[in-house]
Amino acid sequence: MYKIISRKEYAMLIRDRRFHILATIVTILLIVSMWAGFSAYKIIRNETDFISKESRSHWIKQGSKNPHEAAHYGSFVFRPKSELSFLDFGVTSYIGNSIYLEGHNHNEPKFSQAQESSGLIRFGDFTVAFIFYTLLPLFIIFMCFNSFTIEKEEKTLKLMLSQGIGLDVIAWGKIEGFSKCLAWVFLPCLLISFGLVIIGTPGGVSFNTFMRLFLNTIVFGGYFFVFICLSVLVSIWSKSSRNALLILLGVWVMMCIIIPKLSANLGGFIFKAPKNFEFTESIRKEVLEGIDGHHSADVRLNKLKQTILAEYNVDSLSQLPINFDAIVMQEAEKHSSQVYKKYFDSLEKIYQKQNYISDIFSLIDPFITVRNFSMSLAGTDYKTALEFQRQAEQYRYNMVEKLQNHMRDYSKTGDWEIKVNENFFAKIPEFKFKKFSINDTITQNWLSIISLFVWIQLCIRFISNLKNFKMNDL
């Protein structure tokens, strides 16, 4: 019986003009967003690849120079575009694209897309993910809002129930029918995405990318299932199609528009982040409390001097077999890095608390769950951007340390004529961003996974419990 209902619903919907129009509109929007997202991804990736190579070439061919001067010259790293970023731009528009890595300074990522965009960027990015998590639920609502109310209005529901079929069986049949129809819109889009990833990714699709796409399918599939079940349940509980539609539209507005914005803003409202000036001043003051690589009058510097002299068992700096200036500069670098790390970690904790409010809301709003997970899978979430910043800072520290250590070991105090050449610069490895593995992504999104799982379980439970519904309840 369940199969018959499913087939009937599928056949009815697939012949419905309303479905044809909506499916065509959604498909066109998906194709446009995919094409535009992919071409933007290709342009930016090609440009980033080109300038990363150029930046590396400038680094190697900077000419013979003192290692500390080379540290001042520094290097640039550019945030690479992930293969799936064309599906979901995530937070990348709001984070700088490049970081200048130089001695003494811990620069922030600069030149975010939002800073060079028109004010319209605040309306959001028109991506495949945006259509999936904002517009497709609405498409589902339009398809399903009268799934039961129409049966009630036409008195066919009581006819079916009088034949001994459980309400749950009818509901499952309808859900399967709707899901099959939705698959005609959803699955081709994912297949095209897969094709685009194969075409657009140099070296083919990795296991990591494949798994990300696969998980994306499962997550969005689960999300659509929740919306189909919700629509069917509301249709069962509503007295008329109009009421069902109004309730479902209200739910959609709250879930997809109001709650995501409200929760993120509430997080910022409750957990205030420090002011920019206060933050940078605190760092500056604490850095000054340590050894300053540029001022020799420091008391701590003298202490370091005594320690090094004692270690080498000599009386003066000129007797040292190594360059004391390089040691001082490296100590300063070490100290400032620790201070920066401390402050950025504390800022990060505040942001985590702010985002945690959003995560809690994801328990009542599957939209937030899916949005967060989708960004993570596309590699465009805040955690990935932060990881890039961390790895870039580590690379900067290692690069400066290598240069200072060379100066320390191969020259004597006061010798600023020591130079390193192209061969030395080439030995410093190129920066390669190590992305999160699929396991890391899953671990980071445990709350989203649980939340989606709970939603799916609740839907299954509610639909299955419909068998206890009495005819009089309808």
Add this chain to the structure above:
Amino acid sequence: MKTIYIICKYEALTFIRSNLFKTGILVVFLLGVYSIFHGKSEIDHQKDSLVEIKKHETTNMAITQANFKNDTFAYIIGNLTFKLVDNPPSSWANLSIGQRDIYPFYVFLRYWSLSRQILTTEINNPEKLLVGNFDLAFVFIYVFPLFIIAIGYNIVSSEREGGTLHLLLSNPISIYQVLFIKLLFRWVVVFLLAFVLMLLALIICTIQFDAVLILWLLTTALYFTFWFGIILIIAKLSKSSSIDALSLVCCWILFVLIIPTVINLFLTNFYPPSPRYDISHTIRHEYEGIWSNFDKRYHVAQSRHSDNSETTDSSKLNDIKEISVLFDSYDEKLGPLFTKYEKLTLDKEAIGQELSLLSSAALTQQIYNCLANTDAKSYFNFLEDVKTFHKELKDFFFKKIFNDQLFTKADFAKIPNYHFKPENTPKHAFKSILYLFIWTTLVLGIGLKMRFKKI
């Protein structure tokens, strides 16, 4: 007249008895109040920040003044003199935060190279930036049209479906008059709600009554009228209330979600974000060039452990002069690159503004941002002020450095200070308001001109 009174009276009674209306009005009101407090909290955060920096600037100057009892070299004071160049929020920014959370709203400047100081970024949670601000502009642009749809989608269809339409029309009144009175009644209710929220915002955020208020109210009234025009068109298509609700939500999605995001997508594709490598590379190359000349000398001096930042020998003075010239030429080299990207962003903004014509929601957002001085244009005007003030500060210290003049105690009072000049009501807002007026008139005109498909 009596019929009009009766229709209005029963409309009011229906609303008062309707749970949907009561819930809707309460939800919209609460969201509005929250948005006012949220906007105020964000803007207060920026204001507090500026007060803090000003205090720091004053204390810093007082300490410097106290430390230098005698005349000294100008570069020493110049290095210690940081001046706040701020872009304080207008009181209307509380209601439309716009791009203020993305662009820096102050620069703490020294007379040295501007290029190294101007590239500042605000610290902010990217996930919060992604969803945008829950300000009153958001409530007016996103939430109010939904409320309008909720109370107006079945304006005629409910009478038709309830069987009261023919009864109503048996009175000496036409369906057009009924529809017009009903729409007007709803418009007044919605506008009153928005007006109450505006009054609350004026009190909570201590906003003064000025021309901006009139323009803000006018924009809001036009935007709401646009949505009532859409309801009028849909009502005249004479479909069932479910189809009407569906059609109206589709219109909302089109104007509020799809068109603005598609314009944004278009701009991203035709003006792809640039990593600005030319700026980055020039900064690196030129800056390194300067330091390779001087840094080594300092380090050699340090390694002798005799360096002192207050060294006053002539070699150091010459170095300072040379560095100052080099930094000036460094700024000159970077200037055209900065201008190039500023122009690109402003071009993008201008095209975005023109394309906003396609969506009343995008247009209204642009107007609100423009009236509150929270758009990109306002930021770039501020950048111009920064450049002008930096030049003034630089000229002040350069004059002394290059003329070998010592910095006297009396000179402290002569150090230039930045004074923010509030912008007048932005003229480009008028153009957008005119566009919105055309939109509204067009939609309303079509609605009025249309005939009912069936009664």
